Amino acid sequence: MDFLNLLRAQWDRSLAIGCAVIALFALLLGYIGVSGTPRVAAQLPYFISGGLFGVFLLTIAATLWLSADLRDEWRELRLLRLQREAAAERELQLEALESPMPTDSPAKRARPQGAGRPSRNDVGAQR
Amino acid sequence: MTTHDLAPWAASAGLQRSPWSETEINRLIAILAVALVGIVAAWFGCSGATTWTPQMRWMVLGIGATTLGGAGGVGFVIAGLRATRAERRAVVLSLREIQQVSPYSDDPGTAAPGHELVTGNGMSHYHRSQCLLARDKDVVVLEPREIGASHLIACEVCEP
Numbered sequence: 329m330d331f332l333n334l335l336r337a338q339w340d341r342s343l344a345i346g347c348a349v350i351a352l353f354a355l356l357l358g359y360i361g362v363s364g365t366p367r368v369a370a371q372l373p374y375f376i377s378g379g380l381f382g383v384f385l386l387t388i389a390a391t392l393w394l395s396a397d398l399r400d401e402w403r404e405l406r407l408l409r410l411q412r413e414a415a416a417e418r419e420l421q422l423e424a425l426e427s428p429m430p431t432d433s434p435a436k437r438a439r440p441q442g443a444g445r446p447s448r449n450d451v452g453a454q455r
Numbered sequence: 456m457t458t459h460d461l462a463p464w465a466a467s468a469g470l471q472r473s474p475w476s477e478t479e480i481n482r483l484i485a486i487l488a489v490a491l492v493g494i495v496a497a498w499f500g501c502s503g504a505t506t507w508t509p510q511m512r513w514m515v516l517g518i519g520a521t522t523l524g525g526a527g528g529v530g531f532v533i534a535g536l537r538a539t540r541a542e543r544r545a546v547v548l549s550l551r552e553i554q555q556v557s558p559y560s561d562d563p564g565t566a567a568p569g570h571e572l573v574t575g576n577g578m579s580h581y582h583r584s585q586c587l588l589a590r591d592k593d594v595v596v597l598e599p600r601e602i603g604a605s606h607l608i609a610c611e612v613c614e615p
Contacts, residue, residue, distance in 0.1 A: 372510050373502040376517045380494055384524050387488065391528035395475075398535040402474040405542040412549045 341397070344392035351385035354378050475537030479531065486527030493520025515535045550587055571596045572606035574607055574613050581605075 335342045358378010362371045473480075497517030504510045573594035574581040581602055582589035588610060597607075609615050 342509065369505060369510060372514060373498055376501055376514065377492065377496040379519045380517045384490060384494055384521050387521075387528045391483075391531055394532045395535055398532070398539050399473050402535070402542055403472070403537040404541065405546050409542065409546045409549055412546070413507070443531045 338396070340392045340398040343397070344389040347389035347392065348386045351382045351389060353410035354385065358382060474535045474542070475531070479534050480551065483527050483531045487524055490520045490524030490527065493517065496520075498614045547612055572599070572602060573597060579606075579608055581607040581615060582610040583613040583615045586610055586615075588612055 355378055358374050358381075361374035361378060365371055365374075472568070477574070494517055497513045497520060501513035501517070504513065531614050571584050572581050573584045573589050575589065575592050575594040575595055578594075579588075580588075581597055582594075584590075597605075
């Protein structure tokens with residue numbers, strides 16, 4: 329996988345790393361600006377543009393990274409569940425094909441009106 | 456398992472791509488945008504003020520905006536955690552339905568043949584050998600004393 333494909337596939341983690349790098353750069357610039365001026369009134373804009381903006385970007389980076397982990401885990405779990413549901417559905421269809429219920433079977437005659445379709449256990453019990 | 460393994464039936468079932476709804480994503484974007492505007496406004500206002508009192512007001516705005524952005528991120532991650540936990544619970548329940556074989560024989564010291572406790576390289580859990588999460592994987596059989604000595608956790612699906 330080349331670099332561009334990696335960036336495309338892992339766009340959220342790439343963005344998180346980018347935000348973290350810019351945040352560290354902003355914090356460093358803020359520190360340099362604050363330390364270079366003795367007046368508090370002149371230091372405060374550096375505190376906001378460097379410090380607060382850096383913290384803000386770090387928050388975005390952390391959110392992106394954690395959300396990427398969560399998305400991966402969630403997607404795998406969901407895929408597993410959907411596969412399991414599809415397998416169960418196929419299993420039910422196979423069971424229904426293997427044991428077709430005769431129209432005048434005793435089980436059907438004994439079933440009260442409106443009882444609904446037979447369950448898996450009912451079908452299995454007939455074999 | 457990756458999304459490349461996505462079967463056609465899964466694609467046709469409209470496989471959602473993330474644990475967040477569109478509303479949650481839009482809400483996060485809106486919160487971050489408001490926070491960013493607040494920080495820029497605070498910086499702009501603070502730079503233009505020359506006295507302490509108005510600068511403090513702009514500072515409060517900046518700190519508030521940063522806190523808002525952080526809260527938005529935390530809320531987003533919590534929403535994702537809850538969705539992932541719900542999905543995990545659904546998977547565990549689904550797998551438990553088909554896990555009906557008891558792995559133990561009458562003798563408490565030994566497991567029934569074919570139902571030993573196993574683990575694999577890189578795994579943090581130990582499983583029954585028939586567990587779906589361990590089946591068809593490169594695993595080694597564990598002795599009961601090995602489990603006690605290791606830091607392995609019991610699988611939540613097969614509950615060995």
